[in-house]
Amino acid sequence: MMPVLEAKDMMVFYENAIAINNVSLGCHRGRITGIFGANSAGKSTLMYTISGIILDVKKKEKMRGGERITVLGKLIYEGKNIIYMEPSMRAREGIILCPERRRIFNESSVMENLRIGGILATRDQAKKTLDRVFTMFPALKNLKRREGGFLSGGEQQMLAISRALMAQPKVLLLDEPLLGLSPAIEEVLTDAIVEINREMGITILISEQYARSILPIIHYGYVLENGGAVLEGNSQELMDNPDVKSAYFGI
Amino acid sequence: MVDETRRKKRLDRSIKVRTEGLYAISSGAEMFYLILPRAALIVGLLALPLFLDMYWQKVLCAAGVYALLSLGFDFLAEYVGLVCLGGAFFIGTGGYISGLLNSYFGWSGLLCIPIATLGGAIFSTLVFIPALRLRGIYFAIISFMFPIFARDIITTLNIFGGTEGISALGTLPNVWTEIYLILLAVIIALFAIRRLVNEDIGLILRGIKDNDQAVKASGISITSYKIKAMFIASLLGSFGGAYLSHKYGWVGISLFAMDFSILPIAASVMGGMGSLAGPVLGAFALTPLSEALRGFGQLRVVIYCFILIGFIVYKPEGLLIYFQRKYHQFELWEKV
Numbered sequence: 001m002m003p004v005l006e007a008k009d010m011m012v013f014y015e016n017a018i019a020i021n022n023v024s025l026g027c028h029r030g031r032i033t034g035i036f037g038a039n040s041a042g043k044s045t046l047m048y049t050i051s052g053i054i055l056d057v058k059k060k061e062k063m064r065g066g067e068r069i070t071v072l073g074k075l076i077y078e079g080k081n082i083i084y085m086e087p088s089m090r091a092r093e094g095i096i097l098c099p100e101r102r103r104i105f106n107e108s109s110v111m112e113n114l115r116i117g118g119i120l121a122t123r124d125q126a127k128k129t130l131d132r133v134f135t136m137f138p139a140l141k142n143l144k145r146r147e148g149g150f151l152s153g154g155e156q157q158m159l160a161i162s163r164a165l166m167a168q169p170k171v172l173l174l175d176e177p178l179l180g181l182s183p184a185i186e187e188v189l190t191d192a193i194v195e196i197n198r199e200m201g202i203t204i205l206i207s208e209q210y211a212r213s214i215l216p217i218i219h220y221g222y223v224l225e226n227g228g229a230v231l232e233g234n235s236q237e238l239m240d241n242p243d244v245k246s247a248y249f250g251i
Numbered sequence: 252m253v254d255e256t257r258r259k260k261r262l263d264r265s266i267k268v269r270t271e272g273l274y275a276i277s278s279g280a281e282m283f284y285l286i287l288p289r290a291a292l293i294v295g296l297l298a299l300p301l302f303l304d305m306y307w308q309k310v311l312c313a314a315g316v317y318a319l320l321s322l323g324f325d326f327l328a329e330y331v332g333l334v335c336l337g338g339a340f341f342i343g344t345g346g347y348i349s350g351l352l353n354s355y356f357g358w359s360g361l362l363c364i365p366i367a368t369l370g371g372a373i374f375s376t377l378v379f380i381p382a383l384r385l386r387g388i389y390f391a392i393i394s395f396m397f398p399i400f401a402r403d404i405i406t407t408l409n410i411f412g413g414t415e416g417i418s419a420l421g422t423l424p425n426v427w428t429e430i431y432l433i434l435l436a437v438i439i440a441l442f443a444i445r446r447l448v449n450e451d452i453g454l455i456l457r458g459i460k461d462n463d464q465a466v467k468a469s470g471i472s473i474t475s476y477k478i479k480a481m482f483i484a485s486l487l488g489s490f491g492g493a494y495l496s497h498k499y500g501w502v503g504i505s506l507f508a509m510d511f512s513i514l515p516i517a518a519s520v521m522g523g524m525g526s527l528a529g530p531v532l533g534a535f536a537l538t539p540l541s542e543a544l545r546g547f548g549q550l551r552v553v554i555y556c557f558i559l560i561g562f563i564v565y566k567p568e569g570l571l572i573y574f575q576r577k578y579h580q581f582e583l584w585e586k587v
Contacts, residue, residue, distance in 0.1 A: 011587060016260055065568025065576070070258045072587060 004029045004203055005050070005095070005171050010073035010083075012045055012054065019045040021227040022073075027171060027205050032197050034214055035207040036238075036248065037224035043207040044100055046224070047175040050075060050205070051097035052087030077171075092120060094170030101179065102160040106149030110140060110159055113148050117163030125168055132200070133162040136192050154185035161192065165200075172196065174206040178213065186213050193217065211248035215239055260585040267579045288578065292528065293438055296535075300430045307539070308430055312498060314538035315433035316342070316491035317514050321522075321530035322440055323484035324515035329525035330448050331480040332386065332460030337379070337394035339511035341488020342495065343401055345371035347411055349493035350502035353420045360421045360497035364490065371489025376482045383477045386463075395512065402507040416503025423497050433494055437531060440487055445527055447483070456480055514538070521562050523569025532571060
């Protein structure tokens with residue numbers, strides 16, 4: 001079976017430094033694919049490249065006269081190479097990023113945040129997703145009018161995922177969804193991720209350094225190190241790998 | 252289309268790497284490499300008036316005042332994070348203090364200018380202290396209002412000569428003193444501020460721009476540092492104002508004109524924000540340009556705008572930063 005989203009020989013340079021070195025990976029329809037790596041492994045750059053945000057960063061850097069960012073390789077989504085497609089167009093095609101550090105709209109209420117996310121959706125879709133989101137995260141239901149900036153870290157992350165869902169993703173990119181959260185919230189979120197994948201049938205690509213809770217739920221995973229994919233395999237294979245064990249589980 | 256097989260690589264020239272640190276004094280070539288741009292600026296500025304006629308010498312003097320203001324604007328905006336649109340206020344206070352001293356006490360221009368520089372800076376800083384707690388756009392708005400405020404107080408209360416201004420002030424001894432006073436001031440101010448931002452105080456100021464909460468958390472009072480920075484920037488502006496009043500032999504409300512607040516922004520964008528020397532060069536390029544375009548009447552504003560838009564769209568980094576990169580680095584194609 002062809003992967004729905006596939007990166008081929010992807011390379012990203014920040015000026016002369018290489019951030020993504022020849023990474024090839026595939027994301028199969030209806031599966032959860034994980035990307036693991038320590039800080040500076042290139043996880044965020046990879047997510048930026050797949051979602052297209054890197055093109056925006058590139059332009060801004062160019063305007064400032066700062067680092068030049070070079071993006072090379074292929075990113076194939078439903079048979080088309082989209083590596084130079086604008087991020088907004090990618091979102092229309094169904095690749096939605098839930099960004100690292102949440103990036104919710106601080107001065108808008110929870111409901112407004114969700115409505116901004118749902119601008120691409122039809123009225124029916126939006127209503128359906130809204131119901132689904134509130135059943136998945138009951139905590140949000142009581143906070144509809146609260147401003148985004150006043151939510152706790154966990155609630156903000158729930159909101160960020162919900163907002164991404166409102167855009168009706170075909171492929172959902174989750175960039176470090178467990179960053180800085182307590183174990184209890186982690187559990188809520190991993191359950192939700194499984195539910196999104198299983199019941200809504202959304203393909204998920206998730207990048208995380210905290211592998212302990214994410215590794216068991218993925219179908220296939222890649223381990224990044226210094227910008228290169230050094231290891232890949234399904235969930236069990238990765239968990240059995242002695243290097244992964246020592247690096248991520250401390251065994 | 253994007254070439255998939257090669258990409259442009261940018262590397263420092265080897266001589267740039269060699270001139271970092273003590274190794275700079277190891278050979279003549281390295282020292283020459285370091286001194287060349289600085290010497291070119293100093294010699295260029297000092298030699299310029301010798302090749303100009305009377306009219307353009309006058310323009311050069313005005314450009315020098317704008318250069319001081321641009322330097323102050325760039326210092327405040329890029330190193331302290333205060334976008335100050337109140338350049339005209341510094342000019343006005345400096346000019347009026349110098350003019351009043353000259354007309355009431357009859358002190359000579361060369362004595363009034365230093366007193367007015369210091370006095371104007373102290374007065375401007377005191378006036379700005381309440382606004383210093385603000386940041387970003389709020390500070391910009393407030394600082395923009397100060398010159399308008401001062402101008403209206405003078406006209407409505409009819410003090411300091413009201414709309415007429417104070418005329419018949421003592422002028423500077425001769426035209427060469429006029430020119431070289433302002434040029435030397437620009438050069439000294441430029442190198443002094445360049446030095447200042449690399450000292451400890453500059454480190455703290457840049458920290459305030461970056462993240463003022465972290466600076467507070469390090470036990471440093473950010474307001475006191477902002478006051479110091481404001482004082483330095485207003486010194487430059489007040490000197491410019493005091494100088495102008497003795498150059499023209501007249502002070503009036505036109506010293507609070509909006510030009511003094513706006514042109515520094517344009518000069519900074521053109522020369523390169525944060526490079527300090529860039530805004531100075533930008534001012535020396537823009538002022539004569541707006542003079543040369545005077546023949547076009549109102550249309551010159553349009554041409555002027557086009558130049559600015561062109562810079563913002565196509566070279567937002569500014570000229571100096573662009574040339575700096577060309578000087579220090581080279582590019583080559585590399586196979587991926």
